[in-house]
Amino acid sequence: MKSVRCVDLCKTYRQGDLEVTGLDHVDLEINEGGFVCLSAPSGGGKTTLLNAIGGLDTPDSGEIYLAGDRIDNLSKGELAEMRLHQIGFVFQAYNLIPVLTARENVEFVMEVQGVAAASRRKRSLELLEEVGLGGLGDRLPAQMSGGQQQRVAVARAIASRPALVLADEPTANLDSQTSDQLMELFVELNEHHKTTFVIATHDQRVMAYARRVIHMLDGRIVDDERRDEA
Amino acid sequence: MNITFRLAWRNLWRRKRRTWLTVGAMVFSNILLVFMISLQLGMYEMMIVNALKAQTGHLQVQAPGYKDDFKIRQVVPNAKQLADDLRQGLATEEVAVRAAAFALISSGDRSYGAQITGVEPARESLVSSLPGLVTEGGFLSDPMAEEIVIGSVLARNLRVGVGDELTFIGSGRDGSFAAAVVDVVGIFESGVPDMDRGFAQVPLGFFQDAFAMGDAGHAVVVMAPGLLQVGATQARVEALLPADADLVVHDWDALLPGLKQAIQADFVSAWFMYGILIILVAFSVLNTQLMSVLERTKEFGIVMSLGVTPGRLGRLVLLETALMGIVGMVLGVLLGGGLVLWLHFNGFTYPGLEEMGGKFNLPGRIYPTVSVLGLLTGPLIVLAASVVASFYPALRLRWMEPVAAMRAA
DSSP, X not given: OEEEEEEEEEEEEEETTEEEEEEEEEEEXXXXXXXXXXXXXXXXXXXXXXXHHTTSSOOSEEEEEETTEEOTTOOHHHHHHHHHHHEEEEOXXXXXXXXXXXXXXXXXXXXHHTOOHHHHHHHHHHHHHHTTOTTOTTOOGGGSOHHHHHHHHXXXXXXXXXXXXXXXSTTTTSOHHHHHHHHHHHHHHHHHHOOEEEEEEOOHHHHTTOSEEEEEETTEEEEEEESSOO | OOHHHHHHHHHHGGGHHHHHHHHHHHHHHHHHHHHHHHHHHHHHHHHHHHHXXXXXXXXXXXXXXXXXXXXXXXXXXXXXXXXXXXXHHHTOSOEEEEEEEEEEEEXXXXXXXXXXXXXXXXXXXXXXXXXXXEXXXXXXXXXXXXXXXXXXXXXXXXXXXTTOEEEEEEEOTTSOEEEEEEEEEEEEOOSOHHHHHHEEEEEHHHHHHHTTOTTOBSEEEEOOSSGGGHHHHHHHHHHHSOTTOOOEEEEHHHHOHHHHHHHHHHHHHHHHHHHXXXXXXXXXXXXXXXHHHHHTHHHHHXXXXXTOOHHHHHHHHHHHHHHHHHHHHHHHHHHHHHHHHHHHHHOBOOTTHHHHHHHTTOOSSBOOOOOHHHHHHHHHHHHHHHHHHTHHHHHHGGGOOHHHHHHOO
């Protein structure tokens, strides 16, 4: 079963007076449980592809399937519902809600999903424990290090038990040691929960963890390097 | 407490100074509204009570058409018997008969037109404040005595005092010549210029003789237990009238239409000003919430990327406004209510109030009413207007695209 399938994706956008090609006839298939890195220099199209797969941005043409369901023709509301239940996002800048504690940040998504208060409290504490932040649930983001905040973001991303986690430069603001810890966490989650990870990065250290690295340039896939993955 | 509620509450205090400024505007307007509305209600109540006490009473039984055409022939027959029946039926003493006619009152070579009202001396004080407003001499005592109580301006115009004689000439019910000589036993000062200038009272029995009224009167005045019971009392009075009697029952609103119109005109002009105040507060809220939404564009983009719908985020903005409004309302009602409570016992005045109050038989101090209506009407409207004002920033979220929002600085 394919977790992600993109067929002939094209996307252009304007940057000032310039028309930039974000995606140029991209075809891509990612298996369930995959651990894939999208590698490209800045402006190479990796974030555009990640946004398209996550339903945050719509392609100009082409088709996108998640777990076999086409998503590029869904309404905004349907896409939001899909993101809420099927996809977890991890961003470069952590992007936690600053006025909520670590536990509340994780719980918030579950509350939106309609999970009962007792269940979401229990699960948020378990998730924080799983990402190595047991006992820090009552801290506000400002009271945590960058690495800790990114771990909270990971806990938030997997709170809804998504089949797919999309991470955009997740280690860009972290030191090398913290980056390694985060990537080890991703690998662990991938192996234990069979969650598919698609990580946009240009960090070689991050790519070293991937079982497949897709290289992009100017919106095109120029190389598909498969390591352990079929 | 759910997380959305906590999030809304904490979001409010991200910019404490801005939130307090907006809440301050709400508190100020709420205090002002609580004070002004309570003052208005207190003034209206005083205007009504005083005007009714001095003039019409709560209800009057009259002949049909008498209210609009003040003819002496349009009478309530056997008025004292009817009054007795109503007293018994309503189980109240606050019922009295009146009869009225216009006459020329003279003293020496001075003559002035005035309305002479025949009243029951022992009962008039139960339905009217006029006996208590006698400042010189005393009120009428003997139902048949040839005595008169006149307004202070009329006394000054006629140059008479207590103990002097007056002559009045008018037309009786049967068209006969009605004339009598009466002794001035009292002079009243109501504060209402028209009453003090053109109003006089004589005993009912004497009036009925002088104006050939027989046992008839022109009105049976009835006081209800309170303003709110006027409607119910009116229904009971109507039920107590003899089936064959050609009589009608008017409430104070019908008897004194000018009073209600004056109150309505004051009410409308006051609410026009309150409306401007509320709109200003609403714009202040709009500004605050718009700024707040614009500042959090990136954050909203992130939350939307997690699957939170714009509608839910819009409700979050409305909840933030409602919480801010509730803080403003609670503080405004507490402070405004405290002020009103203090003034309720100590009274309030301002330059020109005595002169204006005189027109409505009001005292020189106003005592605001402490009521749920006065305390909550204004603040609830401010709260509602604030929430409505934040619809625009909330609706802006509907057009927000997660990717564009996340790129915002």
